Amino acid sequence: MLKFIIAFFAGKAAKILLKILGKRATHFPGKLALKICPDFLRYIGKPKNIICVTGTNGKTSTCNMIEDCLRQDNIKVLDNSFGSNTLPGICATFIDGVNLFNRPVYETCVLEVDERSSLHIYKYVSPTYFICSNLFRDSVMRNAHTEFIFSMINDYLPASTKLILNADDVISSRLGKGANETRIFFGVDKLDGEQTEDHNIINDGRACPECGAKIIFDFKRYHHIGKAHCSRCDMTSPAADYTVTSVDENAMTMTVSLKGNNYTFPMINEAIFNIYNEVSVIALLSEYGFEPEKIASFMKNLHITSTRYNETQAGDVRVICTMLKGYNPIACSRNCHTARIREGRKAVFFMVDDIHNEQDDSESITWHYEADYEALNDDSITHIFASGPRSLDVKYRLLLAGIPEEKITVGRHESDVIEKMTLENTDSLLIFYDMHRYDKLEKEVKPAIVKKFAKEDK
Secondary structure, three states: OHHHHHHHHHHHHHHHHHHHOOOOOOOHHHHHHHHHOOOHHHHOOOOOEEEEEEOOOOHHHHHHHHHHHHHHOOOOEEEOOOOOOOHHHHHHHHHHOEOOOOOEOOOEEEEEOOHHHHHHHOOOOOOOEEEEOOOOOOOHHHHOOHHHHHHHHHOOOOOOOEEEEEOOEOOHHHOOOOOOOOEEEEEEOOOOOOOOOOOOOOOOOOEOOOOOOEEEEEEEEEOOEEEEEEOOOOOEOOOOOEEEEEEEOOOOEEEEEEOOEEEEEEOOOOOHHHHHHHHHHHHHHHHHOOOHHHHHHHHOOOOOOOOOEEEEEEOOEEEEEEEOOOOOHHHHHHHHHHHHHOOOOEEEEEEOOOHHHHHHOOOOOOHHHHOOHHHHOOOOEEEEEEEOOOHHHHHHHHHHOOOOHHHEEEEOOHHHHHHHOOOOOOOEEEEEEOHHHHHHHHHHHHHHHHHHHHHHHO
């Protein structure tokens, strides 16, 4: 216990020092505390209600929506949005959430949890609610494969936790099966006019997780997301308690069946992966105790944070910036397919290289060959641009996807690409950027594009 006390006050002192220095987003206090007391998380005070959100894609957006909704109801929320989602960052968050007597000063906490950190976090933290947005193939060097990540989460989830799971994900929907008493499911019905994607490179749901036989998809939205059943045993996609039954893109609303009763909610974004994120939040808030009408009123005031999605005008061209998780073939695929179905004529600009890690970055480039670049081989895509140290690798992959070379422009630096950029007969420019390139995007890339094409328009 002495080690914990020393670690606790060292962490608090580090927090104060960092605040004086104006550095808020850091996991250093948690890292320091863990170095002194390895089981620090066992003893630190914790809020009464703990909401944990994990998954390959969408966890940050989901956490942001949950926090915004709770704060609209004047609930004081502790979160790790200014730290990391691994063990040191979560320890640093809990240090923030207690007074000098180690007593919690927040009743509710929302934590984004890295999938691989599950074995460290849930050993000492028992979430009241747990949301898993999805489990997809991720960085091959860090996350191996979906079964590995599934086991890492499933083996450490406390049995008392209420799970809120994606019914349409044949992998993550199995979390807590036979162990957790309460499992709630959300999903999205086949929407009017929606077509299945038959040409995804990745589908990690081909074999039944129960018996190994072939899985049959009654409707496959993309990858392994959809409604499915086993060809041999009784494994089937679970029925959703919270289901999006229809969407109205003109009114930007969606109809959701909440345990059999239909309600209309504002739709924050029409992209299907954002619809999944939103319905998971609706499920969480409903289980938390809010009435549907109250949840809808929260949703009216929500938007996707500008660091994840923003739009601006450059002359006649609409510039749409979307964060794309680097080294993640699913995130890349989803954006490629979204670009393809977007109305009008589009150009695409890839800024997905982690230049900040360039000196010691040995990440495999195989993820480019698992991403659905073929979706960009479409007449509505007028140009494709790519920058960064791997831009020639991106160009080679695009050529293998059948995209004509005259459509492709690459350069080592963004300025090189922008100088050669042309957007004739183009309605929108879709910029896909890695999270570490946001500052570069906002301070240099977007202003340069706006300046160039606003001037040309004159």
